[in-house]
Amino acid sequence: MGKNLKGRECGKGIYQRKDGFYSARFVDSFGNRQEKYFSSLPQARNWLEDAKYLDKHGSAVLPPDMTVDTWFNFWIENIICDLAPNTKRNYRERYNQNIKPVIGGMHLSDVKPLHCKMVLNRMESSYAGATVRQTYITMGTMFKSALMNEMIPKHPMDGVRYTKPIKPANDIHFLTVDEQQRFLAVAKRSHNYHQYALILETGLRTGEMIGLTWDAIDWEKRTLTINKTLEYRHKQKEWRAGPPKTLHSYRTIPLTNRAYEILKEARQKWELGKKSEMLLNTLLYTDRRTGEQASLYLADLVFINYRTGEPAKNSSYDTHLYKLCDEAGIPRFSMHALRHTYATRAVEAGVPPKVLQKMLGHASLSTTMDRYVHVTDDSMSNAAALFEAGTARISNNL
DSSP states (O other): OEEEEOEEEEETTEEEEEOOOOEEEEEEESSSSSEEESSSHHHHHHHHHHHHHHHHHOGGGGTTTHHHHHHHHHIIIIOOOOOOOHHHHHHHHHIIIIIHHTTTTBBBOOOOOHHHHHHTTTTTTOHHHHHHHHHHHHHHHHHHHHTTTTTTSSTTTTTOOOOOOOOOGGGOOOOHHHHHHHHOOOOOOOTTHHHHHHHHHHHHHHHHHTTOOOGGTTTTTTTEEEOOOEEEEETTTTEEEEOOOSSSEEEEOOOOOHHHHHHHHHHHHHHSSSOOOGOEEEEEOTTOOOOEEEEEEEEGGGGOOTSSSSSSOHHHHHHHHHHHOOOHSOOOOOHHHHHHHHHHHHHHTTOHHHHHHHHHHHHHHHHIIIIOOOOOHHHHHHHHHHHHHHHHHHHHOO
């Protein structure tokens, strides 16, 4: 594998040149070496993946006068087929609901910035800023792939911006210390207590928690490895395993003493619990790191619905949470708020941001700080107290 200038691996067929550019190259089916240079590693990886696919399957499958519809369907089924199911679902929803009605029937090569801006403008009055942003990303990613594969001469999103603001970070819900204590006191009597408590101790995503298997826990080293996810797809009425959200989401985290005890208690409950025949099934998915097929044995899942003996569906957790919130007398929140709460408590406890980024499995530090970490009244009071104590020593020495 090639390496960057710092000696880190870039992936097969990619290396960083002395001038800082990344070279991506491969030998095509005719024995000719294909090579291009890019200013960033993700660009090099995307081009290499797309070029290899087109070389293997032949560019004849793409007509020269293809429509945006044709390109989107090819792109999502063949080029980004290894993305997380939720990501592909979001792309499809935004395309079908917002992009397709405006430019779906146009020839790909005829799309101009004004057409892309029209898509966003039609969303201004009736869609949230976050949805407009998702549409912007969908169009940008789709057309960028077309440009890299020389299907279009210029990116039609150049100069196009969206103006509607997304939800600010301080609007993202998390629990105060008092709310967390009241919630846990009520949740302690529920069958899902271990799931909720574990997320508050580890910051796992819901899909990571649902897909957690016993072999991912190292009892001696007291660590937990996140390498797969599981979710129920209501439209298809099936369970679907998959890789973590991104490459950075693959991680092994140390367990707190409380997390360790939670899993020990969950193990005892699991051994006595009901088991459905569906747990005999094995789900296959593609490992994002290797590109090879991996397996998730349902019988090895840590958390099983006590009533059905099957995995608990994603939506059922939120429904149950609402009931617990009402009982605890606190505002309702969703499962993801538990992850927000974990991050907030971690910062309040003094966990370095870069370490928290690794624990949460984020690709960038800005995501950790801007979207998951919230300054609470308690943390501000503690900061003021620490500042006062420090300056008091200075004043006393004057």
